[in-house]
Amino acid sequence: xxxxxxxxxxxxxxxxxxxxxxxxxxxxxxxxxxxxxxxxxxxxxxxxxxxxxxxxxxxxxxxxxxxxxxxxxxxxxxxxxxxxxxxxxxxxxxxxxxxxxxxxxxxxxxxxxxxxxxxxxxxxxxxxxxxxxxxxxxxxxxxxxxxxxxxxxxxxxxxxxxxxxxxxxxxxxxxxxxxxxxxxxxxxxxxxxxxxxxxxxxxxxxxxxxxxxxxxxxxxxxxxxxxxxxxxxx
Amino acid sequence: xxxxxxxxxxxxxxxxxxxxxxxxxxxxxxxxxxxxxxxxxxxxxxxxxxxxxxxxxxxxxxxxxxxxxxxxxxxxxxxxxxxxxxxxxxxxxxxxxxxxxxxxxxxxxxxxxxxxxxxxxxxxxxxxxxxxxxxxxxxxxxxxxxxxxxxxxxxxxxxxxxxxxxxxxxxxxxxxxxxxxxxxxx
Numbered sequence: 001x002x003x004x005x006x007x008x009x010x011x012x013x014x015x016x017x018x019x020x021x022x023x024x025x026x027x028x029x030x031x032x033x034x035x036x037x038x039x040x041x042x043x044x045x046x047x048x049x050x051x052x053x054x055x056x057x058x059x060x061x062x063x064x065x066x067x068x069x070x071x072x073x074x075x076x077x078x079x080x081x082x083x084x085x086x087x088x089x090x091x092x093x094x095x096x097x098x099x100x101x102x103x104x105x106x107x108x109x110x111x112x113x114x115x116x117x118x119x120x121x122x123x124x125x126x127x128x129x130x131x132x133x134x135x136x137x138x139x140x141x142x143x144x145x146x147x148x149x150x151x152x153x154x155x156x157x158x159x160x161x162x163x164x165x166x167x168x169x170x171x172x173x174x175x176x177x178x179x180x181x182x183x184x185x186x187x188x189x190x191x192x193x194x195x196x197x198x199x200x201x202x203x204x205x206x207x208x209x210x211x212x213x214x215x216x217x218x219x220x221x222x223x224x225x226x227x228x229x230x231x232x233x234x
Numbered sequence: 235x236x237x238x239x240x241x242x243x244x245x246x247x248x249x250x251x252x253x254x255x256x257x258x259x260x261x262x263x264x265x266x267x268x269x270x271x272x273x274x275x276x277x278x279x280x281x282x283x284x285x286x287x288x289x290x291x292x293x294x295x296x297x298x299x300x301x302x303x304x305x306x307x308x309x310x311x312x313x314x315x316x317x318x319x320x321x322x323x324x325x326x327x328x329x330x331x332x333x334x335x336x337x338x339x340x341x342x343x344x345x346x347x348x349x350x351x352x353x354x355x356x357x358x359x360x361x362x363x364x365x366x367x368x369x370x371x372x373x374x375x376x377x378x379x380x381x382x383x384x385x386x387x388x389x390x391x392x393x394x395x396x397x398x399x400x401x402x403x404x405x406x407x408x409x410x411x412x413x414x415x416x417x418x419x420x
Contacts, residue, residue: 016408020389048411051418054364055383060276061283061365063296068271070297072264075304187260188308194257 006034011041019048156217163224173232182227189223192216256316260307267307271300274317278324284380285328287369295331299324325381325395332373367417375410382407 006014011034017023018031035042171179196213200206258266278299282292303320310319368376368384381387381395382403389400389407396403 016404019408020404022404044415047415047419051364051411051414052383055368055379056386058280058364058384061280063275063279064289064293067275067293067297067300068268071271071300071304072268074297074301075264075267184309187311191257191260191308194254195261195263198254198258 005037006030008034008038008041011035011038012044015041015045015048019045156221159221160217160224163221163228166228167224170228170230170232174227174230175233178230182223185223186220189216189220193220253312256307256310256312259304260310267300267304270303270316274320275300277317278320281321281324281380281385282328284365284368284384285325285377286332287371287373287376291331295328296324298331299327302327321385325385325387329377329395362417362420364414364418367414370417371410371413375406375413378403378406379410379414383411 011031014023014027014031018028023031035045167182193213193216196216200213255266255269259270275296279292279296282295282299283289286292286295299320303323306323310316362370368379371379377396378392381392382389387395389403392398392403393400
């Protein structure tokens, strides 16, 4: 016994699922049999498919006006209203803790004094005066390695890799809140390292940038070292 | 000689042209953040316009998106492209604003758009374009159509955004497409 052919109304009820590919095989076959004989429904399917394709191809709409001034004011202001409070300013500092958290991370590392060791010692390159006469060179205070020195970078890299491996092995036995804090600090330090590297690449002769990168890398090493020696949670 | 970095460093320092700007902005560099704004503002604005049907509100929401992005950027881990992260943040800002406006009983711009399109006199050959038709959709259908067909989100993702089921998203999408077809054929 053969079933009655599908009507347009029945096909329309199935079209949503048909276009999503959600119909079981038998129902899909029935719809396609109907489409093969119904130009109206075939045109409808073609229109809906073209509509989806046209929507996907819509270009971005250019913004009406430059919004940067308003954004800049809000991110620079000490209070920022968001979270549905637009129009009513609630005191809420916008914190950008890149360097002070990195310093806090260094302080954390300092708790494990005695673990640090000097990787290499070197001097900061002598900066020149405006007239071109060099000033006296001075030894680096706590220089761990010169980041523009290939060997120094390799040492940092190996140390970071090894310490990361230790932290990863110990992750399950450490307090989750501490691990989260460590990861956030590492992200901030990584951002500072990336920024310093980029700046140094643009100005490779800058002793200030050289020292800043060295400090950031050293902080990362110290933080990872401190994390590697944290006691397991009880 | 390149430094032997660990995998997490390598992931962050990908060769995306704007990886440095993202890292710099995350560290507080406003000029880098402005460059990110200029690169991404049109796409964010487009999302806001199309989801709300209201260009004026979209400008305000676009600012909200970038302010929120500035606040959250330090938490961006680079597990997705920055544009993907920013885009999802924009969707959430728009949807949160809608909920807040709903609690206040505020008028949804989409209702105005529907009324405006319905009231517009139709001259022969006067065809609405797709953007106008999208703006004329009922708000719920418009949001799902924009998220799925324009922005490319899957139904499961839309369901997460909107707190509905994937099946509900599919049904609303089909309804939206039928309404759009009807509007475009008038």
